[in-house]
Amino acid sequence: MRSPLVPLLLLLAPPAATQAVTADEMVGTTLVTALRAERDDFDTPHAAAVVGALDIERRSYRTTPQALRDLPGVMVQETAHGQGSPYLRGFTGFRTLFLVDGIRLNNSVFRDGPNQYTSTVDPLSLDRLEVVLGPGSVLWGSDAIGGTVNAVTRLPYSYGRGVAGRAYYRVSSAESSHIGRLEVSGSIDDKVGVLFGASGKTLGDLHGGDDVGTQRNTGYDEWGADLKVEIFPDDDTRVVFAHQSVRQNDVPRTHRTVSAESFEGTTVGTDLRRDLDQRRRLTYVQIHAEDQPAFFDRASASVSWHHQEEERDRIRGSGARELQGFEVGAFGLSANLSSPTPIGRLTYGVEYYRDDVDSFLDRGAAQTPADDIQGPVGDDASYDLAGLFVQDEILATDRLDLILGARFDWARANADSVRDPVTSTRISVDDEWSSLVGSARFVYRMNETANLYGGVSQGFRAPNLSDLTRFDTARTNEFEIPSPDLDPEHTTTLELGVKLEGGRTSGRAAVFWTDVRDMIVRFPTGNTNAAGEFEITKDNVGDGRVWGIELSAERELTERTSLFGHGTFLDGEVTTFPTSAPVVATEPIDRQMPITLGLGLRFEDEPSGFWGEVAGVWADDADELSTRDIADTERIPPGGTPGYAVGHVRGGCRLSERVSIVAALENVFDEDYRVHGSGQNMAGRNVVVSLTAEL
Secondary structure, three states: OOOOOHHHHOOOOOHHHHOOOOHHHOOOOEEOOOOOOOEEHHHOOOOEEEEEHHHHHHOOOOOOHHHHOOOOOEEEEOOOOOOOEEEEOOEOHHHOEEEEOOEEOOOOOOOOOOOOHHHHOOHHHEEEEEEEEOOOHHHHOOOOOOEEEEEEEOOOOOOOOOEEEEEEEEEEOOOOEEEEEEEEEEEEOOOEEEEEEEEEEEEOOEEOOOOOOEEOOOOEEEEEEEEEEEEEEEOOEEEEEEEEEEEEEEEEOHHHEOOOOOOOOOOOOOEOEEEEEEEEEEEEEEEEEEOOOOOOOEEEEEEEEEEEEEEEEEEOOOOOEEEEEEEEEEEEEEEEEEEEEOOEEEEEEEEEEEEEEEEEEEOHHHOOHHHHOOOOOOEEEEEEEEEEEEEEEEEOOOOEEEEEEEEEEEEEEEEEEEEOOOOOOEEEEEEEEEEEEEEEEEEEEEEOOEEEEEEEEEEEEOOOHHHHHOOEEOOOOEEEOOOOOOOOEEEEEEEEEEEEEEOOEEEEEEEEEEEEEEEEEEEEEEEEOOOOOEEEEEEEEEEEEEEEEEEEEEEEOOOOEEEEEEEEEEEEEEEEOOOOOOOOEEEEOOOOOOOEEEEEEEEEEOOOOEEEEEEEEEEOOEOOOOHHHHHOOOOOOOOOEOOEEEEEEEEEEEOOOOEEEEEEEEOOOOOOOOOOOOOOOOOOOEEEEEEEEEO
């Protein structure tokens, strides 16, 4: 019997974005992140999605955050042209967890609200992005509240061929961009494989829609390189060594400067310059083993070193210049085992990360002794995060799988050099927390083409060094001060969903409810600093809820054509102090995602290699605003961000056996629009052309 949800699903959201891209891969998408083991998405008890390398190439995504923007439940805010922060089910920043090959990108200086760190992951180096919506704290620990994204990098692809290569070039008009990548892959006797790649980007000023036009001071440069070596000591063991490095140079936060263009009444910043340099380096060794004769049959272990640097160059309207920044070195250890037992398949393991943080502030001739204490976060600081987890997959009946899990987490923050906001003297912060979270989920196979899934999952986030010690500007005309006495945040999510795969139809639908407790929220103290900025602090005053509906589907109309679409509804509220008075009020969550719908038609002729796509996205007015949204006048217009409707046309073909081309006309009608909370408008009418050559 066909599910009653099918007629609705036929109108909404693409497996092309939410699963793999090619027709052959539409059904049976495999991901690891949901259960820490390979599973077909259809059989996982989560709302999950995979964005493949082919999807990134065909849709010409410029950054990794942009590669998530066509998924239900996701809104991608872009503070700057070179920065982006995905909101997963209403949460972003340090309330969503981002992994690179299973290793935490999140560290202890990640901020509240949108941040730029996801943009330091090169999309051209990826094999796929795995996205799991909802709390993932049982398997992945602190921060995994809104969801978990795992960026899985490319593997050597020359086994049995000796040496192979790939070249990619992308050019676009409205972005004034040139993006390229070169790869070479080599192998020895099918036992050793090597992949080396290098990418580069240069982007000029972003051209918005017909009214806004050129948005000055938005361009930037970026370079990256990556190396991966695979070694197979035997048929069941794989050893991986990898190193990757990305550097962004002079990425401007234009909305904070006099170069900003007003949009629907947004204010223009006062800084003469506000540029950000970022550098990220990751080195790791991983061992993966299967079919082991020991008490476990699958195992993996990882040792990693993740180094992130940030430097901000700011020139105020007065002409005063300041440099500030930090560097974080994160050492990571993890082990993950899986064993078949009489009580089900157990997946269990341990993780440990330690961050060492140094920060600085340089005001030149205006430097004071207090400025030497710390930069944007506490100096001479460390942060430890450790966890033990276990998950049991139980085959309860022929149709019902139960997945039960629990995790114990421990965190400690220590900062020897923190600036007291009252006395401007040096203080220290030393605190620790622990938490036990659990989850109980199920998959019920209604028939061969429909699975019902759901359950309850807890989320957890320990206060990090940004919460406790930040001394830095925040949103429009705000300055955040340290808040050393904070407790962990907790959430509990109830979810129910259906997954359809079979015949000519595939689709997903989910409804969720997240209870929020003790959220750390910013609020004004009533004071101002010497620069006239409003002082804000933090406390665990946020209690509330977030709920939503996510839909996606694809319908094959003919052998070569298909209709796809997606839809998201989200609503949330949380308690806060809207003023400096200790009076609690309930307000919408910050930057609440508006109702968003997408619809498209795709044609693909596999024998000839020709494909084409017409797609559009509609978003409602984002007018459910918190007090802090209303005060963020440089990014959010009075009354909220206007809704928009934009259309895109894309297509491609093989020019030869080894060369393919993709061409797109994005924002066909030259619409002026921005994603809610962004610092500039999206590209206007944009011609994008890319070439890929296999060498």
